[in-house]
Amino acid sequence: MELRSLRHFIAVVEEGGMTAAADALRISQPALSRQMSGLEDELGVTLFIRGNRAREIELTSEGRLLYRRAREIMELADRARSEMRDGHDIAGDVHIAAAQSAVMCVVARAAVLLRERHPNITVQLHDDFGANIMERLDNGLADFGVLVQPADMGRYGSVPLPGGDPMGLLMRRDHPLAGRIGIGPQDLDGVPLIVPRGVLGRGDLSGWLGRCAKRLRVVGTTNLMYNAGCFVREGYACAVGPRGMVDTSPESGLCFRPFEPAVSTHLAIAWKDDRPMPPAAEAFLEALREVL
Known part of the structure; x- marks a missing residue:
């Protein structure tokens, strides 16, 4: 596969169709279509589900995988080019x-x-x-x-x-648990929770939860507490996470209560x-x- 073909494939995906991508790349639409067909022939897969109009284009499962890998390949190629250009500096x-x-x-x-x-x-x-x-x-x-x-x-x-980061519960200030000084494992029973991805498989929090882990009501996952805080503010759920990642001033409408016994990430x-x-x-x- 040529890097040029991968760059053009990425453009087709991100521009939403052959015509828009051809305009962005400043090449003809028929030439770009032939290049994408050639890429499909080379790989032996169908990358696009083509609609009746130029903008109606959808990726197949193979196309989605290639898009992910193509972005990684181009990122590495750009990094290599930058490192070579930097020379000894x-x-x-x-x-x-x-x-x-x-x-x-x-x-x-x-x-x-x-x-x-x-x-x-x-x-x-x-x-x-x-x-x-x-x-x-x-x-x-x-x-x-x-x-x-x-x-x-x-x-x-x-x-x-x-x-390390002390772990606890982020919630609205009008939540029933907001009056607590700390949150124990049993307090989470039945509470809709957003949890960080992978956190329940780690020894620190799993050990803290003990038998209560089986009764958790997980309704979402996150890797950014700010985004989880938006869901908490709107009343979707409470969020398990580290202290200090979200504004909990009185004006925010949110509060954070640490877990008891204390548990921290490292x-x-x-x-x-x-x-x-x-x-x-x-x-x-x-x-x-x-x-x-």
Whole structure:
């Protein structure tokens, strides 16, 4: 597969059809259609369900998979081009995929030190959760991943990050549990909950819940507490998560109550140690070790 064909395929998907993509790419629509047909022939699959009009285009399951992989391939190609162009200067991008946490302040301090030393380095943040962060590390789309522990760190180099996030319940101020000082496992019985993706499989919270885990009423998952806070504010559910991620001032209409007994998350920053690290990433890791 040629990179040009993949770029054009991405354009067709994101522009919503052959005609709009051809206009954006400044090529003829018949030429683009022939190129997409050639891509399908090369792969031996059908990528599009074509409608009667040029804009009526829908991806098949194979097309959706190729779109995901094509974006990853183009991101890697763009990174490689940037790294080659930078030459011996320490410049370029450092890609960090991270779970949402106040511990990111430590990572931010390393970024401040990095920018002071190498002003031509840019930090690219990608908010996500455990499994997706590991996938980005494995595929080379992230230089570093900030992972909530425990996690399988056997195939990565890593260092623990100091501190942690006290876990608790985010709710409306008029919720019956808002008058509590702390929230116990039994208090969650029957309460509609939004939980962070993967949190129930981790030892810290699962151990805290004990037998009450079987009675949880999970009605949604999230990897960004801000978005979950919007659902909480509208009365959809309460949200399990770390303290300090959402505004809980009186004006917000929300409040946070910590879990009792107390439970906190712990995080580590990881990287693939079985492949060469770009100079910009090496410079970031050096700065990180200094601020820890």
